Amino acid sequence: MTTLKMxxxxxxxxxxxxxxxxxxxxxxxxxxxxxxxxxxxxYDIPVSRIMRLVQLGRRDQVLGCRSLWLCGSCQSCTSRCPxxxxxxxxxDVLRHMSREAGxxxxxxxxxxxxxxxxxxxxxxxxxxxxxxxxxxLKTGRFWTDVDLAPKMLPKGKLGFKPxxxxxxxxxxxxxxxxRGEPEAAQTTGGESK
Amino acid sequence: xxLSIGYYPGCSGQGTSIEYEQSTRTVFARxxxxxxxIPDWSCCGSTPAHTVNHxxxxxxxxxxxxxxxxxxxxxxxxxxxxxxxxxxxxxHKMENxxxxxxxxxxxxxxxxxxxxxxxxxxxxxxDFGIDAIKAKMTRPLEGLRVACYYGCIMNRxxxxxxxxxxxxxxxxxxxxxxxxxxxxxxxxxxxxxxxxAGIPRKDIVAELSGRLLDAAALLGVDAVVTACPLCQMxxxxxxxxxxxxxxxxxxMPVFYYTQLMGLAxxxxxxxxxxxxxxxxxxPCLKRAGVL
Numbered sequence: 001m002t003t004l005k006m007x008x009x010x011x012x013x014x015x016x017x018x019x020x021x022x023x024x025x026x027x028x029x030x031x032x033x034x035x036x037x038x039x040x041x042x043y044d045i046p047v048s049r050i051m052r053l054v055q056l057g058r059r060d061q062v063l064g065c066r067s068l069w070l071c072g073s074c075q076s077c078t079s080r081c082p083x084x085x086x087x088x089x090x091x092d093v094l095r096h097m098s099r100e101a102g103x104x105x106x107x108x109x110x111x112x113x114x115x116x117x118x119x120x121x122x123x124x125x126x127x128x129x130x131x132x133x134x135x136x137l138k139t140g141r142f143w144t145d146v147d148l149a150p151k152m153l154p155k156g157k158l159g160f161k162p163x164x165x166x167x168x169x170x171x172x173x174x175x176x177x178x179r180g181e182p183e184a185a186q187t188t189g190g191e192s193k
Numbered sequence: 194x195x196l197s198i199g200y201y202p203g204c205s206g207q208g209t210s211i212e213y214e215q216s217t218r219t220v221f222a223r224x225x226x227x228x229x230x231i232p233d234w235s236c237c238g239s240t241p242a243h244t245v246n247h248x249x250x251x252x253x254x255x256x257x258x259x260x261x262x263x264x265x266x267x268x269x270x271x272x273x274x275x276x277x278x279x280x281x282x283x284x285h286k287m288e289n290x291x292x293x294x295x296x297x298x299x300x301x302x303x304x305x306x307x308x309x310x311x312x313x314x315x316x317x318x319x320d321f322g323i324d325a326i327k328a329k330m331t332r333p334l335e336g337l338r339v340a341c342y343y344g345c346i347m348n349r350x351x352x353x354x355x356x357x358x359x360x361x362x363x364x365x366x367x368x369x370x371x372x373x374x375x376x377x378x379x380x381x382x383x384x385x386x387x388x389x390a391g392i393p394r395k396d397i398v399a400e401l402s403g404r405l406l407d408a409a410a411l412l413g414v415d416a417v418v419t420a421c422p423l424c425q426m427x428x429x430x431x432x433x434x435x436x437x438x439x440x441x442x443x444x445m446p447v448f449y450y451t452q453l454m455g456l457a458x459x460x461x462x463x464x465x466x467x468x469x470x471x472x473x474x475x476p477c478l479k480r481a482g483v484l
Contacts, residue, residue: 038345038385042397070394073240074345074385079359086350095244108393113241120236120253126204135392144392148430155469157209167233170256177299178249 008057016054020093026083027051033077033087043067047077047087050094063098069106071095111138117175119162124171127162196320199266199308200228201257201280203273203422204236209430210273210422212466216451217272217313219464223455224321224329231261231269237279240389247286252299254283259300261308272313272451274347274421280310281353312347314420314450315356318364326371331459333373337481340379340414341365341450342405342428344386344421359383365420365450372457377412381405386427395431399438402427406435406443415477416446418453425449429471446474456483 017024027048034040034048044066045053053062062068068091077087104110115134119126136142152158165171206214221228238253258280261269271277284307287293297304317326343362351359360383366376386405387398405428409417419425429447436443452465462484467474478484 038387038401039397041400042394070390070397072345072385072388072390073243074388075349076345076383076385078350088350092243092247096246099245106393109390112389112393113244116239116241117245120238120242124235125207126236126239128205128208132392145395147433151430151433151471155471157211157469159208163204163207165233165235167235167256167260171235171253173301174249174252174256174299177301178246178252 009059010057012057012059012062013054015097016090016093019096020086020090022086022090024051024054024085024090026085027055028083030082032080032082036076036080038074038076039067039070039072042070047071047091051085051087051090054090054094062094063101063103064105066105067091068095068098069104069109108139108141111135114138121172121175122168123162124165124168125163127159129158129160130162196225196316197227197229198316198320199261199264199269200230201234201237201261201269201271201276201310202230203271203276204239205273205422209426210449212469213272213422213425213449213451215466216449216455216464219460220451220455220458221313223458223460224317224326226316226321228270229264229266231257231266232264233260237276239275239279243279243282248292248295248299250279251283251286251292251296254279255287255296255304255307256300258284258307258310259302259304262306266308269308269310270313270316271310272420272422274312274344275423277310277312278346278353283307284310285353312356312420314347314364314368317368319356323367323371326368326454330372330457332457332483334369334453334457334481334483335373337374337416337453337477337483338377338414339369339374339416339418339448339453340377340409340412341369341382341418342379342386342409342424343382344419344424345383345388347383347420349383365418368450368454369418372454374453374457377414379409379412379414381408386424388423388427391423391427391431395434396438398427398431399435402431403435403439403441406432406445407441409445410441410443414445415481416448416474418448418450420450432472444472446470446472446477448474 034046242250387401390397455465
């Protein structure tokens with residue numbers, strides 16, 4: 001059983017408000033977001049309760065939950081909030097904070113996102129076959145979607161070679177600058193932006 | 194009517210949704226709408242980027258809008274709702290000076306000029322027009338009963354997308370009616386299919402896409418019509434997984450709307466990439482007298 005720190009963390013609520021640009025206090029717990037949330041059946045904490053926990057400053061409980069990783073950003077909550085709170089953006093910001101705090105509560109979701117972005121960093125565009133290969137290697141889920149292979153392969157939809165673009169190095173540099181890596185990390189360079 | 198517009202195909206158009214890409218280009222050419230691809234476009238970052246960081250996501254997207262503006266394109270269109278959301282969100286957030294400066298820092302460019310972005314669906318309905326589409330039909334899809342499924346982000350949130358209705362969109366319904374199909378009112382038009390959870394949590398996609406397939410089957414339609422590579426893949430390629438997980442036996446063809454437009458305009462099944470679909474669409478098209 002996990003022990004949760006229960007005291008209120010008002011800095012947490014303020015940080016969520018600042019980073020999302022949303023006034024979290026406006027939520028009066030009508031539950032409309034949860035009622036329309038397609039992912040609620042898979043969540044450990046419903047979205048309306050996440051809103052309440054943010055108001056209460058329960059940082060660890062919120063950043064450690066599964067729901068943040070499962071949210072599909074479908075915008076149902078945002079579209080239906082009677083107080084015009086952009087709830088999906090708050091969920092997005094909580095995901096950023098959860099990552100930054102080192103959580104990976106739904107590890108496979110995180111690995112999939114990381115594999116996707118690493119493919120973009122390498123090639124400039126997503127290389128679907130390479131993305132799946134990296135995901136399978138990192139998760140050890142070798143049986144993932146093997147049932148779909150006989151449906152997909154004859155369709156010729158999955159390319160075996162990446163589409164490398166001229167600006168791939170420009171895209172890679174976006175990632176390096178985002179991570180704050182020194183420019184010296186550049187080994188090639190010299191291509192047009 | 195002749196229209197010319199910038200074009201952002203999106204990565205899935207090069208792979209898993211190659212038939213969407215192919216049918217979009219062919220149909221637009223037939224309608225006389227010239228699409229010029231953004232030179233050397235790159236990935237918008239899709240869902241993974243915006244779940245990691247908003248500045249990173251905006252930089253990956255804005256690179257394309259800036260390349261388009263430099264190539265003299267004022268407006269760019271994309272068939273993919275996920276690309277659309279990212280590109281639109283980037284321009285919207287970059288109206289804020291401080292945010293724009295952070296993006297410019299990652300991009301190492303000025304970001305002074307960005308092209309506008311809208312969906313191919315919006316171009317067809319607002320710039321080309323339903324009546325003009327209707328005038329191009331040579332082989333109406335009479336007898337084909339369809340449900341139009343828009344997916345969750347084509348029109349939401351409405352402040353960002355500014356097109357059609359966020360809960361009850363009609364753009365695709367109207368296009369399919371113009372093509373002569375019988376369009377049934379689909380109550381789950383904007384419910385999420387499970388999106389990018391397909392690989393890491395296929396149980397979620399099986400449940401959510403399964404509900405959509407159940408609803409379409411209850412309506413008694415011959416096929417579902419989509420406008421999103423991820424929706425189409427979840428409903429079509431993963432239909433067998435939804436069936437296995439939920440004890441159903443759906444055999445529901447799932448088209449891209451552009452494929453049916455092309456057929457109604459007299460283009461061939463091959464031109465529309467029908468053989469790329471997983472659930473065989475030929476029986477329903479033959480029954481309807483389209484093929």
